[in-house]
Amino acid sequence: MTGEVAVLGAGMHPWGKWGRSFVEYGAAAARAALADAGLEWRDIGSVVGADTVRGGYPGYVAGATFAKALGWQGARVASVYAACASGAQAVNTARAQILSGLADVVLVVGADAAPKGFFRPAGGDRPDDPDWLRFRVLGATNPTYFGLYARRRMAVRGDTVEDFAQVKVKNSALGALNPNARYRKRVTAEEVAASAVVADPLRLLDICATSDGGAALVLSSMEFARRHGAGRPVRIRAVSTVTPRYPNTVLDLPDIATDSAVAAEPVSETFRASIARAAYEEAGLGPEDLSLAEVYDLSTALELQWYEDLGLCGQGEGAKLLREGATALGGQIPVNVSGGLASFGEAVPAQAIAQVCELTWQLRQEAGERQVAGARVGITANQGLFGHGSAVIAVR
Amino acid sequence: MSRTRTPVVDGWFADDGDGFRLLGTRCAACSSVFFPREDAHCRNPRCPGGDLEEVPLSRHGRVWSYTDSRYRPPSPYVTDPELPWEPYALIAVELESERMVVLGQAAPGVTVADLTVGMEVEVVAGVLHEDAETIWTTWHWRPAGVRA
Structure with a gap:
């Protein structure tokens, strides 16, 4: 059995069609998760971003974009992309860092600003995709x-x-x-x-829409959670x-x-x-x-x-x-x-x-x-x- | 000026003297079939990898499932925004001897009301769209025994 990691904080920016940047949703979710954990952003040793594909690069390369929006403080960074599974990859990356001792406490962030209508592939003539x-x-x-x-x-x-x-x-x-x-x-x-x-x-109300939103988690080692006073955290x-x-x-x-x-x-x-x-x-x-x-x-x-x-x-x-x-x-x-x-x-x-x-x-x-x-x-x-x-x- | 007929993707189908066929590849070592064609290396992880030879796929298969597109798909699907959208059906077809399922558009005029899971269909030549210089060709699935 693999070791456990603690969930110290969870936060979201409400889902909707807000017409703003994904960075804003992600940063808001991150601040909410940090507040929920009772931690300051400067306490975080590592940030993992789940990438959106909006904006040309994979989410302007998401981990660092969120770190910049929250204020550069030197944390280790990783950015992951796996389409709908990006968030789980981000959680897993954070977990691997914690279990291997690379980081004590990690912020995981994902956010998107979805276009209207059907999802479509990236542009250009790309018959190999x-x-x-x-x-x-x-x-x-x-x-x-x-x-x-x-x-x-x-x-x-x-x-x-x-x-x-x-x-x-x-x-x-x-x-x-x-x-x-x-x-x-x-x-x-x-x-x-x-x-x-x-x-x-299937009809319109059988099919999920595409939305704007952001979600974040603060994950830590069980030892860090104890020191932090989280007696019985979600793991x-x-x-x-x-x-x-x-x-x-x-x-x-x-x-x-x-x-x-x-x-x-x-x-x-x-x-x-x-x-x-x-x-x-x-x-x-x-x-x-x-x-x-x-x-x-x-x-x-x-x-x-x-x-x-x-x-x-x-x-x-x-x-x-x-x-x-x-x-x-x-x-x-x-x-x-x-x-x-x-x-x-x-x-x-x-x-x-x-x-x-x-x-x-x-x-x-x-x-x-x-x-x-x-x-x-x-x-x-x-x-x-x-x-x-x-x-x-x-x-x- | 006569327009050229060009396949929407090169090497996926052919219409020769033998009639219209989808083209895949088959591994000479393990006999796995690939569509869309795999030309680099066999993807069966238990196979050391053999030569990949072009092979026509079965003409006939049975409907695995079907649906339709009631709204205009986005680019790179090509449509004329000046014309009203005409929905078309999509059919996923199980090929018995290849033991695989291949998706395709239904032939024009075939709607979901004409289809049932398990029904026999055949592959036929089709036109995806046309422009000033080119007729872009594709494959269509059509209930077996129906004449266009």
Whole structure:
């Protein structure tokens, strides 16, 4: 088992469409996390930035940009990019520094200012980039991949569009309780059904928006936490950053085709399931130990897939688990009590960090109206473009 | 002036005397198939790596899943902003002998209402878009037995 690191502070800049620089959101989140930790910025020995791709360079190279905005103080810096999994990579980089003794206390920051409309690849004529090719050759936006998964679930698992709508109903009711969420209005199944189809069978209210936002964490060694007087901090016990195994037979963005299983038998466990399993193994815990889960609900249908891939239920039983109310607040295993991407919209490099912020507040019993009673163990799960797994397990 | 027909990507498909086919590569050592084509090295981690030879993919397959694009995709997808947007379907097709799934646009006129998971489809030549000098060609999936 890997050693633990303490979460001393968590902070966010509310999600929205604010029209300002990502630097401002990240710095605001960082200051909030530092205040939550009871630490000064000058006490921080290392800063890790999860990069946005806005602004030409990867987020003007994010770690140093945040350090400059907070005021240069000489801290060690690292910057990481793994698309939607950037935040987990940043958490893992900080953890590795702490566990190896390179740093006692590390600030992790991610922020984004998302453009309007569909995400699109970087400009120019770049036929060697699979992400560019899927747009050029197929016009295959992210929602079309979500639509493919949703239709496949309907055909193979028997899910219905009404099931998908109920995910939105659940998550919007929780987002309404979260002051950091962008969408804070409850949504009805009728409103989902009345929204425009974007990528059949998914409608606008089945698909997450793209948002501005920032999230930050202050992580430290257990020894530093004790010296600092944090008697019983939330601890990060596992960070999964696995890649798929060949042949990867589930079509995933940005790919135009899967691997061929002609020469090598595919492992029975999908990539998404392997992300969770690696986290469980590292933590020495299993799905039965969880109090809550924060999963990457890029679409309503994908949330149901995560239930199965996290082992919250058997394969094909995701919709049943939802219908039983098990994943609602007060249920047996509440999922996305933050409101999820359905209520936040995606601020790419901030999102995996925001998931850990929610776990932190939940495990400290500080989540107010959306508190999961007696929460002790939480998992986050997410997946970054091109095969970046991401899951974090936190305990208290 | 006659316009040239140019594939949107070189080497991914061909329309010769044998009819229209997607082109992949196959590893001579382990027989793994790659589409889009892999020309540098076999990606099977258990394979020492063999020569990669061009191979036509199966003409027919079964629908793994499908969806459509109800809104205009962003660049680098090429569309005429002067014209109203016409949605098109996308089909992911499972090829039995290659044991892989290949995504493609549906042939014009095929909508999601015409499709079911498991249905047999065939690959046909298609046009992605046209400009003053060039007809950009691509592949389309079409329900088997349907004439254009």
